[in-house]
Amino acid sequence: MEKVKMSARACAYKILYKIENENSFSNMALKEGLSGCALEGADRRLVASIVYGCVKYKRYLDYIISQFSSVKIKKLSLNVLILLRMGAYQIVKLNRVPDSAAVNESVKLAQKYAYRSKAFINAVLRKISDQKDSIKMPDDLKERLKVECSFPDEIADMLLAEHGAENAGSLMRALNENAPLTVRVNTLKTDKESLAKILLDEGVTAKECGVDNMLVLEGISDIASLESYKKGLFTPQGIGSYFASYILSPKKGECVIDVCAAPGGKSTHIAEIMENKGVIHSFDIHSHRAALIESSAKRLGIDIIKTKVADSSQFMCEYESIADCVLADVVCSGLGVIRKKPDIKWSFDTDKLDELASLQYKILSSASRYVKKGGSLVYSTCTITKQENMDVVERFLKENDEFEPCAFDEMLPEKYVKPSAKEGYIQFYPHTDSVDGFFIYKLRRKS
Numbered sequence: 001m002e003k004v005k006m007s008a009r010a011c012a013y014k015i016l017y018k019i020e021n022e023n024s025f026s027n028m029a030l031k032e033g034l035s036g037c038a039l040e041g042a043d044r045r046l047v048a049s050i051v052y053g054c055v056k057y058k059r060y061l062d063y064i065i066s067q068f069s070s071v072k073i074k075k076l077s078l079n080v081l082i083l084l085r086m087g088a089y090q091i092v093k094l095n096r097v098p099d100s101a102a103v104n105e106s107v108k109l110a111q112k113y114a115y116r117s118k119a120f121i122n123a124v125l126r127k128i129s130d131q132k133d134s135i136k137m138p139d140d141l142k143e144r145l146k147v148e149c150s151f152p153d154e155i156a157d158m159l160l161a162e163h164g165a166e167n168a169g170s171l172m173r174a175l176n177e178n179a180p181l182t183v184r185v186n187t188l189k190t191d192k193e194s195l196a197k198i199l200l201d202e203g204v205t206a207k208e209c210g211v212d213n214m215l216v217l218e219g220i221s222d223i224a225s226l227e228s229y230k231k232g233l234f235t236p237q238g239i240g241s242y243f244a245s246y247i248l249s250p251k252k253g254e255c256v257i258d259v260c261a262a263p264g265g266k267s268t269h270i271a272e273i274m275e276n277k278g279v280i281h282s283f284d285i286h287s288h289r290a291a292l293i294e295s296s297a298k299r300l301g302i303d304i305i306k307t308k309v310a311d312s313s314q315f316m317c318e319y320e321s322i323a324d325c326v327l328a329d330v331v332c333s334g335l336g337v338i339r340k341k342p343d344i345k346w347s348f349d350t351d352k353l354d355e356l357a358s359l360q361y362k363i364l365s366s367a368s369r370y371v372k373k374g375g376s377l378v379y380s381t382c383t384i385t386k387q388e389n390m391d392v393v394e395r396f397l398k399e400n401d402e403f404e405p406c407a408f409d410e411m412l413p414e415k416y417v418k419p420s421a422k423e424g425y426i427q428f429y430p431h432t433d434s435v436d437g438f439f440i441y442k443l444r445r446k447s
Contacts (some may be wrong), residue, residue, distance in 0.1 A: 003038040005319040008067045009086065009105050010035045013113060016082045019055065019343065026055045026343045032223075038373040044221045054082070054090045056176050056342040060150035061085045061423045064092065064135055068127040071120075072337040079114040080121065087125040092132055099129040145169045149176060154350045155335065162386060167431075170385075174431035178227040179339035181220070183234040184242055184265075185213040186300050187272050190233050198228050210415050211239055232300040238263045240336070240428050240438025244329055244380040244417070247408045247442055253278045254324035259367045262289030264305075266329055271302040281319065283310040313362040320369055323374040328367040332381040332388050336437020339430060352389050360392045368400060374447040376406060384429065384437035393425070406444040 006014075015033035020026050024155050030051050034044055052063065057177060063342040065084050073081065083106050090102035103125045110118035114348045128135075139326060140145045142165060146156045151171035185192050192213060196206040199217065204226065206215040215234075223229055223236060243268040250256045250276045261282035268278055282305050284290045290307045297305045312328075334344045364379050371377050379396075381388055397403060405424025409417055415432065418426050425441040 003284055003289050004036055005038045007105075008039055008043040008078065009050065009109060010112075011039060012047045012054075012086060013082060013109055015047070015051050016054055016086070017078065019051075019080065020078055023347075025341065026051060027341055029197055036260055041221075048221070049094065050086055050089060052178075052342055053093055056083045056094065056345075057089060057150040058085065058346065059152065060147055061084060061088045061092075063147050064088055064128060065124065065273060067135065068124050069129070077114070077117070080110075082119055083110055083114055084124055087121070088128055089357075091125065091129050092135075099132075102165045104128060110126040129272040142166055145172065149173055150346065151345060153330050155345060155348055158350065158385065170428060170431040175335075175338040175430070175437075176342075177430065179238070179337075179430075179436060180209075181217045181223070182209055182237060182242075183215055183217055183223075184237040184272075185215065185235055186235065188276055188301055189231070195228065195233055199226070200287055202226050202228060209239065210413050211242060212413075214239060214242055230299070235265060235268060235296065235300065238337070238340075238382075238438070239416075239435045240382065240440070241265055241277050241329075242269065243412070243426075243438070244440050245273065245327060246379060248325050248327050248376060248378045249408075249410060250278070250325050250413070255279050255281075255322055257281045257283070257319060257323040257367070258368075259283050259326065259328050259363060261307070262286065262292050264293035266306055266327060267293055268296050268300050268302055270306055270327070271297070272300075274304070276302055276304055278304055280305045281323075282307050283312050285309065287309050303309045313359055313366060315366040315369055323370045323375060324372060325378070326367050326370050327378050327380070328364050329378075329380045330363045332356065332360065332383040333385060334382055336382045336384050336428075336430075336439075339436060344443065353385065357387050357392055361395060362386060364392060364396050365400070368396070368403060368443075368445070371445045373445055375445050377403065377445065378440060379443070380438065380440045382436060382438050384427070384439070389427065389439040389441075390425070393443075397443075402446055403443045404446060405444040408442050 011033055015029050018029045019026055065088055066073050087102050087106035091099050107118050107122045112123045127236055138147055142160055151172050185195050199206045204220045205218040209216045250270050250273055256270055261267045262284040267280055267282040282293050283343045288311045290309050293307050338344050368377055379393055407422045407424055409421035412421060420426055426434040428438045
């Protein structure tokens, strides 16, 4: 399909409009938008920066716009609001973009997408540019943090209550940072040093991150276009996610169950640890997501994964006590991966946490019945709420005396060790560990 020629900012505008108008996920809308545009290198990076920046800082940008707009935010058309957010973001957050360019390019876009409002957009953005060093923030500390860090009240209030203002502020700021691109080396096909050389030949810099068989990649915006990716030499994966299957510690030839497996990152990691020997039963409730597991396994050269479309909150008697270890990486609010999916902030609903925690408990309870005596069970999430993490496991342990915590502190690289690992669990945070928010609890079924 022929790609459309357009400016980076026009591409960013179209993607942001799709996100707001169709409630599209920002990462998916960005991928789709970039695939249809004839942009390369720096232009692609500018598109990503503007899109993610406008989504991350939506509350902050609207707060600034409201100070200089004669029209209330709620009265602005979506076209105008997106153009104002784009211009304001470049002015207040992108130091490498001159203010004049931010204003002028926004007015150019208005010529096409909001013609009647181009003078208004020009006036508002020039005011922001002239007065950006004297923008007034709320006097109250907590309210200021909500605006500056651009978090909705629901999440901010919860984090402030759990962590206090100083720590919660650091956490929210870290959740707005760009996450590094980490990948897991496919040890069935290559090793870390060999892969780093192959990637360098493809124009990609690979650096150490302090974790075995993991690398940080720089200088790549379309990872799926790399021949090394197509050949299955690596898989994109976060460090917290890597540790979940690593801490499970499956052995070659064992039977493993991954109850919420799609899109397959942890199932395929488990297969690599097992040297592609044994059997892995990977469940997911959606058939199209189960297909993603199969596709990943094929690309990586893995043939021991057996997928099944199943609701993992419902116990399946045919799998009772057959597994040496079980991974329950359950559905969650996803607050720990806001760095990668900033739109999670705006779709989060605290009223649904009770329902979500109840589902997580059901999945954990069902998963536990698949574990052999003496076997291991790992419960993990990519979130940071106590209600979805410790509360779920503590309830499970209280009601299931067959299981006990299993220490894993000796398994972790030194930079990631925390005292709680001796007690069987760990909670990662981006502001203290430079890792996505991730929770892991390891249990053992008593013999």
